Amino acid sequence: MLKKRIWIAAGILIVLLLASVTSSWWLPHSPTHIEATQRLHGISAHNWFGTDHFGRDVFARTIAAAKVSFFIGMAVAFIATVLGTLVGLVSGYYRKVDFIIMRIIDGMMAFPALLLALALVAALGGSMTNIIIALTFANFPQMTRVIRSAVLKVKQLQFIEAAVTTGTGPFTILFRYVLPNVSSPIIVQATFTFAKAILAEAALSFLGLGISPSIPTWGNMLQEAQEYITIAPWLSIFPGIAIVITVLSLNILGDGLRDLLDPHRTKTMQPLKRKTQLKRAKTESTKQEVI
């Protein structure tokens, strides 16, 4: 049941990503091709998701936009997770640096994440790299906090003390004893950050601070769509659905991975399948007969 959920969520994400990456080869329309005569057409066999106010195909744009959203989400999740994990581990394990690091993190967390990202993008300018930097900066304090609290909990368990008494060095303790035992909050937080980054990018684009309008992203599609929401609702519905499906899949994936990685679930010895059991019983009984 659990595995099924993970596979479905991962499948949706992989299909979406592959479709988006290979989109230039198979899409019937180019996402940026302007067809002035076909403006604001509804759903049809020719334009599956309709067309926008420049006559561009919404289906092509939605699929192509996934590439940008995924890249930003992945980059932000990866950088924020690595940074947050390292800082969180050090902060949770060493009491002395903890105080200083936590006050800095407190300062960063005092700003609402989106507002901080907004200010950074406004200051740095709206390129892809700057958006990734801004969103990483906005998301990494929370990551650090979550991992630090997990480390604090693990640190006082007896097996850490046991490792100290057997002469294990602090580096090994951090990476072989503490890190594996805080992996579930890391995974959950990473997928959550992934989803949040996609949403935040959409929000930034929606507010006009995102990537340049020439590159389709779900955010700037929604932003352009808001003017036409009463006469052409398909413009906002389809990118919206794409965001919902992606974020939902990511959250399900994160939850599922956490449960799957719980050591109490993994068994090195599986119970035998019924068929094999019967087979073994049979061969054993025949052996006895021979004797």
Add this chain to the structure above:
Amino acid sequence: MSSELVQVKDLNVTFTKKHGFLKHHSDETKAVNNVNLSVKEGETLGIVGESGCGKSTLARTLLTLQKPTSGTVLFKGKDIFQYTHAEKHKFRKDVQMIFQDPFSSLNPRMSVGEIIAAPLKAFGYPKEAIKKNVRTLMDLVGIDPKYANRLPHEFSGGQCQRIGIARAIALKPKLIVCDEPVSALDVSIQAQIINLLKDLQKEFNLTYLFISHDLSVVKNIADRIAVIYLGQVKELASNESFFTHPSHPYTNKLLSVIPIPDPKTAKTRTWTFVKEDQPSLITHSSGCAFYPRCPIAQDYCKTHDPELTQLAEHHDVSCFYPMNQET
């Protein structure tokens, strides 16, 4: 007489808890209060006392997991708190610990083989030697080496404790501090573990510091027994003398509550409960620490603190009016 491996001298461990506005009040908890003990090579020193009397703090201090407020611990004649980095690493090889909770003392994300190999790895053993050692260690503690790839949660409590023991003896230590190694186990498993510890002691000439709150367990394994009350050693005697002539009133109380297996005999005995609950370590006034709960307390005890004095050979007690003296 064999040489002394560990000497604890005037050891004090005090925890201060600050409270109040601007933290200007502070309460002191004397978890270990002027303890003097010595452990000889090859013997087992049992340490008994009720919950919260400072047994575990004492154990942690001996492993330098806890810094003392004052006093020293000498290991082979050298102060363990003055060690250099290299000396401390070597000390880790000589002194190991067996923990109370068999489950939380094993890393749930490491296989049993890796757990037992961890101390060997920390001391840079070559890979082949580690593999061979892990197999022999697992055999030694009675766990089939073919289970080396399993995770700790796939084993029972008794088996986990065996794994903990295998890890503790991996580096061939001189001293093993056992912090209530059997209190989390069933009685039948307790006996197995105690026997295993005894066998290993014979084989490797180990020295044990065996902490327990169960006198019947200590009777079984210890050569000498120290009774701790509120961080102080109240009685220190050889096993035989301890059980035949328990001199401190607190020891007598402890002995009187050991469960008797035969219900008929159990019915006939008179219960002498310690009426009041253990007084807080924080509100410790002058005089004997046991005074508030002592059945034979005199006025003198209220104002004077007894010191650990020799009563007979191999029998020290810290009481002005010792009971059951040898004649």
